[in-house]
Amino acid sequence: MDNQREMKQGDAEKVKSILWEKEQLFLLDQTRLPGEVLLEEQNSVEQVWDAIKQLKVRGAPAIGVAGAYGLVVAMREQTSLDRTAFVAELRKQAAYLDSSRPTAVNLHWALTRVVESVERSRLQSGGDLFAVLQKTAEEIHAEDIQLCRSIGEHGVSLMREGMGILTHCNAGRLATSDYGTATAPMYLAHGRGMGFRVYSDESRPLLQGSRLTAWELQQAGIDVTTITDNMAAFVMQQGLIDMVIVGTDRVAANGDVANKIGTLGVAIMAKHFDIPVYVACPASTVDLSTATGEQIVIEEREAEEVTHFGLRRTAPEGIKVRNPAFDVTPHELVTGIITDRGIIRPPFSETLKAAFCQ
Ligand SMILES: CSC[C@H]1O[C@H](OP(=O)(O)O)[C@H](O)[C@@H]1O
Secondary structure, X not given: OXXXXXXXXXXXXXXXXXXXXXXXXXXXXXXHOOOOEEEEXXXXXXXXXXXXXXXXXXXXXXXXXXXXXXHHHHHOOOOOOEHHHHHHHHHHHHHHHHOOOOOOHXXXXXXXXXXXXXXXXXXXXXXXXXXXXXXXXXXXXXXXXXXXXXXXXXXXXXXXXXXXXXXXXXXXHHHOOOOOOOOHHHHHHHHOOOOOEEEEEOOOOOOHHHHHHHHHHHHOOOEEEEEOHHHHHHHHHOOOOOEEEEOOXXXXXXXXXXXXXXXXXXHHHHHHOOOOEEEEOOHHHEEOOOOOHHHOOOOEOOOHHHHEEOXXXXXXXXXXXXXXXXXXXXXXXXXXXXXOOEEEOOXXXXXXXXXXXX
């Protein structure tokens, strides 16, 4: 029986997507939000893999951090191995965790960083190598918080009193270790007394926008309105939206952006209504090794997510279904990319390299 911890709704604003406490990993089960706030202790690497696959933990930065800690969970019983055996097992477990979801580059980035930190150390015992592994995972976690706060500091320069912001899916603190990416400027601006309105697309089929973004912004006291995905054009046409801010799961070297399915449509509509579209992400989401959006693998998920609304069937038995979890917005539709290193503007094929080439 998993060790579960129910949180009261009132404590919800304090709850994070990932809790690393006394060297134990707890993940907030986001599939139960907004009704239940449940932290689940992760006791095996299979459990972490499943939590990522089932979107119990989700959002590009969050699954990177969860993957890194997943290696800690996987290797904590392997400390008696010698170096060769420890590194071989570590690589195997990293490949296993990497297989859980393909699109967000953060998962592969985090797993690779942990493996390379162990390989670079000249230590020989499994116990010493495990200490390096755990330290790197903890560093990735701590850095994610700081990177998202930096995104907020840069993004807040785009905010102004009374503006309307549309966001899609959840790129909030639940998708990261804290602050979020798209929501980071919102939290900082709100904390500094700025008033603004957020319109949160429900984001079918898994409703991250209505279940998660609306919930976390409401908990923070931010003016948020849930709208259905097919209302985005309506609120833009009504003049209610001054800016779109979304997160992303992978930014290609030319600035093409993979993000939750429906983002492409939002960007096309925003272009029609002359509304700027900003994408927010930490450095760990920028993938200069992927030339364009065409090379980004788009995760195809189970048909049941589309044919059912919760447990209720809402499409005929045996109907053909597509369920890509993401789409790619071409860089031409992106006004700027809000990162921890500043707001990156076109031409992205040059400015991204200048900002992120090591
Ligand atoms: C801060 S990255 C959030 C990003 O991840 C979401 O996808 P999922 O809920 O499937 O993990 C969505 O694309 C968000 O924009």
